[in-house]
Amino acid sequence: MTQSEWLTSTNLRAMMHFASGQTDARRLRLFACACCRQVWNRFIDPHTVGVVAVAEAFADGKVSEAAFARIRERARAAVARAEQAHAPGVPPYLVHVARAAAHACADDIGTGAMAARVAALHAVSDFPLLDPNYASELSAEYRDEMAAQADLFRDVFGPDPSSYRGDIDPQWLTSDVQALARGIYANRDFGAMPILADALQDAGCADDDILTHCREAPVHARGCWVVEMLL
Numbered sequence: 520m521t522q523s524e525w526l527t528s529t530n531l532r533a534m535m536h537f538a539s540g541q542t543d544a545r546r547l548r549l550f551a552c553a554c555c556r557q558v559w560n561r562f563i564d565p566h567t568v569g570v571v572a573v574a575e576a577f578a579d580g581k582v583s584e585a586a587f588a589r590i591r592e593r594a595r596a597a598v599a600r601a602e603q604a605h606a607p608g609v610p611p612y613l614v615h616v617a618r619a620a621a622h623a624c625a626d627d628i629g630t631g632a633m634a635a636r637v638a639a640l641h642a643v644s645d646f647p648l649l650d651p652n653y654a655s656e657l658s659a660e661y662r663d664e665m666a667a668q669a670d671l672f673r674d675v676f677g678p679d680p681s682s683y684r685g686d687i688d689p690q691w692l693t694s695d696v697q698a699l700a701r702g703i704y705a706n707r708d709f710g711a712m713p714i715l716a717d718a719l720q721d722a723g724c725a726d727d728d729i730l731t732h733c734r735e736a737p738v739h740a741r742g743c744w745v746v747e748m749l750l
Contacts, residue, residue, distance in 0.1 A: 522679050529662075529669040531636060538672075538680035544628050546675050546742050548578040551623035551635035553671045553740030555616065558639045558664065563616060570594045570620040575741060577624075587624065594621035602648060615642035636668050670738045677744035678728050687748055691722045700749040709739035715746075 520528065520537040528534055535542060555571045570590060577587045598621050601614045619638035625631025643664040695718045703711050716733035724730065732745050739746075 547632040549742035551632040554639040591624040675742040
């Protein structure tokens with residue numbers, strides 16, 4: 520994959536390989552959590568929501584290894600119970616989302632992130648839990664979610680993962696910029712990204728990659744490369 524192909528690809532496996540030198544565990548876990556949140560609806564149970572929230576907190580060093588290991592086991596147990604309780608004819612959506620959340624808690628998040636995004640794709644497509652219909656991979660919902668996941672991955676790993684950017688002009692870090700970045704991260708207030716672009720521009724930022732991403736990126740998640748750079 521070339522850098523120009525990276526910008527338009529929807530092949531997550533190839534994208535992960537291309538970005539392999541930059542795919543640290545923290546950002547991979549945040550991406551896995553974003554895949555879960557991307558497919559949620561109002562029927563998601565509070566336990567699954569809590570599992571993903573804890574996985575995000577662990578990524579940010581706010582949960583101990585021991586506590587996270589306990590959550591991981593509870594998430595796996597919840598999936599097992601959901602699979603056992605699954606009745607024929609009932610949409611398997613909730614089980615797939617629970618699986619995605621459990622995978623987001625994986626100890627080996629390199630494998631877990633890929634499994635989480637596949638489970639999220641299965642949720643969107645209502646894959647049967649047994650004897651899956653692989654023709655669902657051709658559905659519009661499946662293809663649309665693949666594209667959304669690729670956009671999420673680019674949001675986390677940037678326009679060129681081979682040269683991840685972490686340096687910024689200190690003059691950009693005005694009180695307004697810092698307050699906006701903190702609020703966006705803490706509250707997932709991604710609707711404020713264009714406002715962040717305006718604040719950055721007011722502070723002297725003329726970087727097209729940064730400003731365009733804030734104003735035009737189709738999706739954002741915790742771990743967004745611009746917000747990460749500012750924080």
